[in-house]
Amino acid sequence: MRKLLFESLFQRPFTEAAPSLDDAAVAEIATALGERARRKLGRSLSIREVDAGSCNGCELEIHALSNPYYDIDRFGLRFVASPRHADVLLVTGPVTKNMADALKATYDATPSPKWVVALGDCAKDGGCFAGSYAVVGGVAQVIPVDLHIPGCPPPPLQILKGLLALLDQAASAPAPR
């Protein structure tokens, strides 16, 4: 184990080649995002994820944001365990009727000011699950949504871009909720 730890200290552990275009874009966007969060909130941005009926595909890509390629922690973006610590609710899924109450309760438990981001095609309007007896059909049917990030699932870079757009929008918008 020591061997590997020492190696990790002295060499870049995984990037064989120069960072690809994607990695450069990630760094740029995430830096901008972190800066704007600090300007707007005076601190890092806390995000609480809520699965409101997703297929779990969106969660996989949210997880990817924490891998060393993206490592969004370093830009001051944190996923928090409780809605009470959150600035942003990142909601996935078409909102199943069985989750609608829990989503509403999570929203109510989040202190103001707060933003809601609906992530993924089915969070917008139910996507391919729209019309089912068991889904409400989109996050906005249950709680107010500030931004929608399309994709099925949106890749990590797309999620970062979306969060950046959210802060830009928030900066120019009237008082948040």
Add this chain to the structure above:
Amino acid sequence: MASLDELKLQGRRVTEHGPWPRLVVDAAHWSRATLELVAGRWSLLSLWGEADTVHMAMLEPQLGEAVVISLPCPSGSFPSVGMLHPPALRLERTIHDLFGLVPEGSPDPRPWLDRDQWGVRFPLGPRLPPSAPRGYQMLPVEGEGLHQIAVGPVHAGIIEPGHFRFTANGETVVRLEERLGYVHKGIDGLLIGADLERGAQLAGRVSGDSTVAYAIAFARAAEAALGITVPPRALWLRALCAELERLANHLGDIGGVCNDVAFALMLSHCSVLRENVLRAAERAFGHRLMRDVVVPGGVARDLDDTGKGSIRQMAKTVRQRFPELIELYDETASLQDRTVTTGRLSAELAQQYAAGGYVGRASGRDFDARRDLAYPPYDQLRFKVPVLSEGDVNARVWIRIREVKQSIGLIEQMLSELPDGEWRVPLPATLAPAEGVALVEGFRGDVLAWLRLKDGVIARCHLRDPSWFQWPLLEAAIEGNIVADFPVCNKSFNCSYSGVDL
């Protein structure tokens, strides 16, 4: 009655069903088939309903033969299988929630998916107006010094919603009871009347991490129904996607298990390798999770040399990096201390529940649909199926470790031996009834797809996630462990919520 052959003599065979036989039986034969499950001679593959019929798929593991039996229920009930064979219980509760059919004699009549929120009862059956909310009784627990801990549906991490009720004595878990159903989207209902294209899309969204496995299972069932043969290149490309999916998920899980015992270094390294797989998949197939790549009739896109190159490069990287991570896992005493003997699942339970994937194989159940049903191209590929008997978290990690190596080997074989030629054939337009079934090995275990086509659309489609037979075992495996070990046990099972909630 001991063999499927004998059963075949007793039922009426449905000719439009393939590739396994489907037999319409009476209640007596239904009950006798249940006894075969109880005796352990056959394994339960699935149990599902229709408006006036129940179906049960079973496997004879020694011969690798499978059968579907169907029991008409004109009076709205059928003899409960779960009464004698507990693995069927949640499936029966689901049948009741969706269709209103009553499993007669079932020891657990509580609803499973329905929590009085849909505005309709029995949505795929008689569609009755909602009744007054019924409430839900968790199982009673009695004893001195017991306390309960309720967790969820919204959890602390970025995971799917579900409710866990722990009863503990001090730190030790005496009982865990799961309550799921929160992400029920009504996929069975959406599939009714859908065409095959939309059906494949929905199937690929049952459980996001297994999108390829589901798409293959759905496509194979549809192709069996239509009686069409898919070109070899398509079969190989599908398997290539399936192995990439297995690789990505296993890497994620190995890191995740280590992270749950506070060893974040492994998570970082594994998640880098996982990201490499996803990026290769994107370059090769245009989507990181390879969604909508597998379609009935073949694959939606061919693989070019650039794509091949990315996959080859990725495989090389994983081959190089993975051994040192395994060494790290194996030699870190603090890690082993948390995973060895934790969350033990007995071989008997794994067998009884016919648990698939790493859950079954870490507890001695030597089954892998790729080998035992030998669907192409796996009949032409060389690979081993690792099996262990310890049944603890550590064994479930080791099965994944070995499968990572096997998948790399399979990917390399497929890249070098990939047949040329067509990769998609058009689907015949047919209005006649046609039925098909398939069992496909996903990363988590075997995924079953069954469908009936009529008038050119899906009349009914049933998709069974491996987690149906793994979730109940998690309840057993956690017993006697400390509450703090639940996350790592849970991660080592990594059951799908969306896959069973549908």
